[in-house]
Amino acid sequence: MEMWRAAHWVKEESGVLLLLLPLLCGTGKMGQRKRDTTARSEECFLIVTELFFWEYQDNSVIVEHYNYTGKLQKDRYREGLKPEGIAFLVVCLLIVLENAVVLIAIWRNKKFHLPMYYLLGNLTLSDLLAGITYMANIIMSGSYTLKLTPLQWFLREGGVFITLAASIISLLAIAIERHVTMVTMRPYHGAKRGRMLALIGASWALACFLGVLPILGWNCIHRLDQCSTVLPLYAKSYILCCVSVFSAVLLAIVVLYARVFRIVRSNTQRQRLGLSGSMRKGLARKSQKYIALLKTVTIVLGVFIACWLPLFLLLLLDFFCPTHSCRLLYKADYFLGVAMVNSLLNPIIYTLTSKDMRRAILRLLCRPCLMTRDGQVKKIGMPFLECSFSKSEVASQKLEGGQETTVSSGNVITTPSPIKALYPKLFKS
Numbered sequence: 564m565e566m567w568r569a570a571h572w573v574k575e576e577s578g579v580l581l582l583l584l585p586l587l588c589g590t591g592k593m594g595q596r597k598r599d600t601t602a603r604s605e606e607c608f609l610i611v612t613e614l615f616f617w618e619y620q621d622n623s624v625i626v627e628h629y630n631y632t633g634k635l636q637k638d639r640y641r642e643g644l645k646p647e648g649i650a651f652l653v654v655c656l657l658i659v660l661e662n663a664v665v666l667i668a669i670w671r672n673k674k675f676h677l678p679m680y681y682l683l684g685n686l687t688l689s690d691l692l693a694g695i696t697y698m699a700n701i702i703m704s705g706s707y708t709l710k711l712t713p714l715q716w717f718l719r720e721g722g723v724f725i726t727l728a729a730s731i732i733s734l735l736a737i738a739i740e741r742h743v744t745m746v747t748m749r750p751y752h753g754a755k756r757g758r759m760l761a762l763i764g765a766s767w768a769l770a771c772f773l774g775v776l777p778i779l780g781w782n783c784i785h786r787l788d789q790c791s792t793v794l795p796l797y798a799k800s801y802i803l804c805c806v807s808v809f810s811a812v813l814l815a816i817v818v819l820y821a822r823v824f825r826i827v828r829s830n831t832q833r834q835r836l837g838l839s840g841s842m843r844k845g846l847a848r849k850s851q852k853y854i855a856l857l858k859t860v861t862i863v864l865g866v867f868i869a870c871w872l873p874l875f876l877l878l879l880l881d882f883f884c885p886t887h888s889c890r891l892l893y894k895a896d897y898f899l900g901v902a903m904v905n906s907l908l909n910p911i912i913y914t915l916t917s918k919d920m921r922r923a924i925l926r927l928l929c930r931p932c933l934m935t936r937d938g939q940v941k942k943i944g945m946p947f948l949e950c951s952f953s954k955s956e957v958a959s960q961k962l963e964g965g966q967e968t969t970v971s972s973g974n975v976i977t978t979p980s981p982i983k984a985l986y987p988k989l990f991k992s
Contacts, residue, residue, distance in 0.1 A: 689729035
């Protein structure tokens with residue numbers, strides 16, 4: 564009984580379930596009792612398990628927190644799916660289908676089984692999973708929310724959080740890889756694979772770590788004054804921590820892309836100073852490629868900021884705003900929906916700017932229309948396979964007679980280009 568009271572007091576005061584273990588199983592007043600180690604460990608495990616399931620399986624906790632934040636005053640939790648919920652489901656379905664097509668295209672084409680495409684595949688996978696988890700979140704929302712236990716609620720929200728966090732961190736991993744490639748000037752071979760896998764593993768580890776913190780104890784169960792309005796079982800301090808981490812990720816992406824462009828531009832200028840008049844003019848024409856590169860990077864960052872900044876600002880408002888005083892916080896679903904659009908646009912930005920990827924996708928979707936039975940391209944299919952959608956490709960084709968440089972996969976692809984002329988070591992096999 565003494566152990567139970569102490570354990571319950573620690574849980575109430577700290578909110579961190581893991582703090583129970585050293586108290587109950589370590590040394591100290593209770594640890595000095597004469598009992599064998601096995602019995603003490605079993606009692607320890609049973610108490611921690613009982614505390615965990617007692618609070619995390621109590622359905623009334625959800626009602627208590629939603630009522631405190633004022634969310635139960637809305638009809639949303641008494642009715643089924645509303646039109647906007649159906650619209651979000653359609654968007655999620657498009658996200659899943661779009662990213663699934665890209666993943667299948669990468670898997671079926673050996674040309675894409677290279678380390679440089681690992682990060683692209685990881686980004687696509689995280690966006691696909693984000694679409695699936697958000698669909699599940701929408702289906703389990705509305706009136707179904709009040710039927711959930713805290714454990715189910717944490718799993719519902721944590722799934723969306725982990726996959727969206729993985730998508731954001733994958734964008735950072737792509738920026739890091741681009742920067743490392745341009746700084747080290749190393750060709751694509753063995754060491755590249757290990758670095759790619761390390762970046763992918765780190766991105767998922769960080770996303771999962773952030774996502775499971777609430778279920779491990781960083782929540783506000785029975786501490787209502789510390790609760791978020793947007794996510795009523797999450798502590799405001801946890802929300803602020805996550806916004807800070809994601810803001811740091813955004814800043815890091817901006818800095819890395821800025822450094823990549825500065826490296827390219829400075830090397831272009833050095834090459835220009837060492838060339839004769841005619842060669843200098845040719846390099847000046849080629850430098851237009853780097854302007855196109857800057858535009859591509861600007862689009863990437865612009866879309867990312869446009870999709871995520873509203874949600875970041877809303878969560879900051881949630882941290883600083885007292886309960887019941889900011890009505891905008893009750894519209895959080897729309898802000899999350901805008902953030903989800905980033906997962907819809909990522910495949911377009913990161914794959915369709917590549918002619919090789921575009922060809923693979925078109926062949927996958929429209930093979931009977933564009934290809935003959937023996938694998939040759941029909942005349943009617945040539946315009947679709949050769950057309951350019953990105954300004955960077957148009958500039959490349961004008962300057963290089965149709966040769967392409969693709970930066971959309973997270974690295975410079977090894978095809979003839981102005982970048983290859985500037986960085987010959989980078990493309991040696």
